[in-house]
Amino acid sequence: MHITGSTVLIVVDFQGGSIDHIPDGQQPTADHFERVAMRDRAKALISQCRDTDIPVVWIQEVHKPHLQDIGRELDGSEGPHCVEGWEGTPIADGLVPTADEFHIPKRRYSAFFGTELDIVLKAYKAESVILIGGFTDICVLYTAIDAHQRDFHVRVVTDIVGGSSKQAHDDALEMVRYVQRNSLVTSDDVSAWLAQQPALV
Amino acid sequence: MHITGSTVLIVVDFQGGSIDHIPDGQQPTADHFERVAMRDRAKALISQCRDTDIPVVWIQEVHKPHLQDIGRELDGSEGPHCVEGWEGTPIADGLVPTADEFHIPKRRYSAFFGTELDIVLKAYKAESVILIGGFTDICVLYTAIDAHQRDFHVRVVTDIVGGSSKQAHDDALEMVRYVQRNSLVTSDDVSAWLAQQPALV
């Protein structure tokens, strides 16, 4: 993987709360195993970033229980989501921001929309961003496009992003590739690149 | 078509200059006829909007010949485009903003990014926007999403938007429909709705 200048890892809406938990009397599904495996890849990547002084920034969609801040998000395919206090709203188990890392709530899809993300990336003098999280076709896509429009080099880690459907995931990745031809990478690509970076002393 | 509150028609990057012109010695292609037909549908819709007091706002992507403002747009699938002075950069023949209408240049994909569009929509107290133009999967899609994030009701006129490919056009429309389920309309739908509006006295 080739990447340019200072780089920041952005974890987009990697929520879901207690994703390790399997309710009593239920069998784990293929979907469960996939979600846990993706979380484990995220965890390993975040850990390697921290060891290499690549800042990690956390984005979390949240809405008030009264839903006055939900905008037009109920006019589409989703019902109320990411409501404060609901069990799926916290960041997925096993992924924990440190006190030094920026943990940014958002009310819309793009991580740049109505947030301090631009300020934070400027603080880190970032030229490139690596994206993981979900949905590939909603929050990750629109964050990638907004990063592109702000002149960042964008890398989306294709095996650590999940879509609202397999087809939507594929379509969105193709859209990201359309605007930046080298933007699709795997977690192995990023890991190999990180291994070449100077370690923190 | 159902639509809410004050409405504005946004013509996104309907560029191409002399699209009626067929170079000497060439035969018109199917693509040529399709482009001209779409322009004619746009022209009719714009005319009907003006008769009904629906404001028309014009967006045009432009870049300086020195390309310093092109950002990351050369990192993707397109070469230099919409350069000042190039023959395809002007708005398509037959479509002409009036002096009273806002004609807004932009440097990126979304018509909201680094432009006065938000100011203009607020000036018109717009609650809904109707989008025509191109590409469906780039400037129209990202403008639609940004309008959605700003709480506008969005209507995309499916037979007056064109994509970078047929597949990309279809994928993008599906993405718009995902976020607002009633957002896809035809020019006939809009025309019928306009016919029900009170005429200007």
Place this chain on the structure above:
Amino acid sequence: MHITGSTVLIVVDFQGGSIDHIPDGQQPTADHFERVAMRDRAKALISQCRDTDIPVVWIQEVHKPHLQDIGRELDGSEGPHCVEGWEGTPIADGLVPTADEFHIPKRRYSAFFGTELDIVLKAYKAESVILIGGFTDICVLYTAIDAHQRDFHVRVVTDIVGGSSKQAHDDALEMVRYVQRNSLVTSDDVSAWLAQQPALV
């Protein structure tokens, strides 16, 4: 006081933590009494807004202890300020956001800069904003100007805003009055206006 349309009260950086506390062995100063009196006027106004269904939005400047998000704020007249964990950073004692109210952190002066405030005001369909807090000449002024640029009617409550100095406070209020001639009001004006609003049932 005349005011237009839906109105929101914005509490800007009313911070300072334990402002009631007088350290052992010290005498309360005039400055102490003034700060407490202003807080009490704020408290009464907030309470009256809640009783009248005027939404209250809370803004709080915060910076990480590592100060990477401080931008150019150390190039001026102030040292590090509003750092997480410092005693003066919390909202002043006696002023407590409810769970339903938006409590918005910010990294810069204007409450609109890199925050969700625009989203929140749109959610409330606000046309007017009432500002209290501090400093009159920094965060209140630049929030007032940004509100003005976004077409809000602005009211600054002159006896519930404090400046970096008396002169700077006066100069800033004059600047707000320059851009909106009816923008300067007293807490008594607002209270009388609130008393005329229909009470919550």
Place this chain on the structure above:
Amino acid sequence: MHITGSTVLIVVDFQGGSIDHIPDGQQPTADHFERVAMRDRAKALISQCRDTDIPVVWIQEVHKPHLQDIGRELDGSEGPHCVEGWEGTPIADGLVPTADEFHIPKRRYSAFFGTELDIVLKAYKAESVILIGGFTDICVLYTAIDAHQRDFHVRVVTDIVGGSSKQAHDDALEMVRYVQRNSLVTSDDVSAWLAQQPALV
């Protein structure tokens, strides 16, 4: 003058059209001579910037004759202003953008509000901005503050900015100095600094 990194000169609303012209039968006023002298200093500085490869960016406030885009700007101390087609709206005689320079219309006070200025400064990899134009206490001040909030080093050329009054000019410069202590410079300071820059080959 000390300045950091790539620098851009921003000419803010240096409008007024035919400022050299003295109507028949009138005597030139002190105000006339002052305006012309300031324009001449601006002209010299712009010329020296061009010789030294410091990009010049032009900002011009404009409003449509129908004034729908004027926002709340009639609620203050000014009547309609900067209207397209009015004689004082064009950039002042003698100041002429080149085709390569960005010439950015705006609808509000801050040169960043609803404009492409952020894109343009990013294109130039600017770290510092030098401001000239007017009014010191309105468009220059709010542009300076927005530049500061975006982490730019700001330099305001005190003898090439004019205020809505002498007092307002002085108050605004003090406000800029409050946020960046080294921000106030003279045209001689800038000229001496430019003379030290490597000339274009």
